[in-house]
């Protein structure tokens with residue numbers, strides 16, 4: 001039986017869709033049976049990135065109970081499978097996203113990895129995506145607000161019975177003021193699964209004449225190399241995290257060191273604020289969400 005992962009973050013624009021597409025392809029290139037799911041049923045950006053938003057049968061039809069899931073799964077690059085969403089607002093409005101869990105469960109025997117591209121925020125469709133999976137990978141930028149958002153998502157995921165297993169740091173530039181992977185790991189209390197640098201080739205993936213995941217068009221760029229390393233990690237290889245971002249010179253190093261000492265109290269404040277106050281708010285706002293007993297989840301290596 002395979003493992004299902006939700007690629008989630010507090011806000012939009014952190015790179016969830018980009019990472020789902022490229023990571024799915026990287027896992028398929030390693031001979032794994034992979035299904036990626038466009039669980040952002042309102043925006044369907046993953047379907048756009050793979051050029052499959054006009055597929056005749058989509059996740060909308062499955063969630064409406066009008067089609068079988070097997071009819072909504074299509075062949076995607078490198079032998080990967082893809083369950084797209086549609087762009088129809090009319091069907092989106094009628095969709096029952098709570099069926100997503102059953103849909104994913106029915107597919108787990110057929111794949112090694114199922115990756116769900118989640119919508120942003122903590123609205124109903126996000127909760128459905130988080131509660132449909134075994135494990136959650138949180139995508140964050142190396143800045144405090146993004147990490148605070150990831151922490152909120154982590155708390156919500158735990159409440160829904162999904163297991164947050166790791167963090168993917170995206171848009172790493174190696175600039176002064178960025179929070180280091182070690183500190184991010186400590187703040188979220190999760191290991192780092194990947195460090196993806198800001199990469200112009202990735203930025204352009206939605207801008208080319210033919211929109212396409214960067215792994216297919218620029219397989220050797222630094223951003224893709226980082227995603228390949230993440231696929232190695234998920235398939236059980238020991239990897240050294242390296243973004244390819246140039247190390248700062250001695251002056252940059254001293255600045256960085258200095259900024260770490262200056263930043264500590266701020267980080268501590270954020271962590272305390274989110275954990276003590278905001279987490280309570282999040283918890284309160286989800287009193288409606290039914291308790292799901294936490295099972296022991298085996299993470300596939």
Ligand code: ADP
Pocket residue numbers: 009011012013014015016017018019045170171172196197198199200202203204205206223
């Ligand atoms: P989300 O799904 O979290 O909203 P997307 O994957 O759609 O985020 O990414 C938002 C934008 O950022 C897209 O234009 C994408 O090409 C760009 N992007 C994502 N990751 C990177 C990166 N590492 N470097 C440069 N641009 C990136």
Ligand code: MG
Pocket residue numbers: 016017018040045046117118
């Ligand atoms: Mg997206």
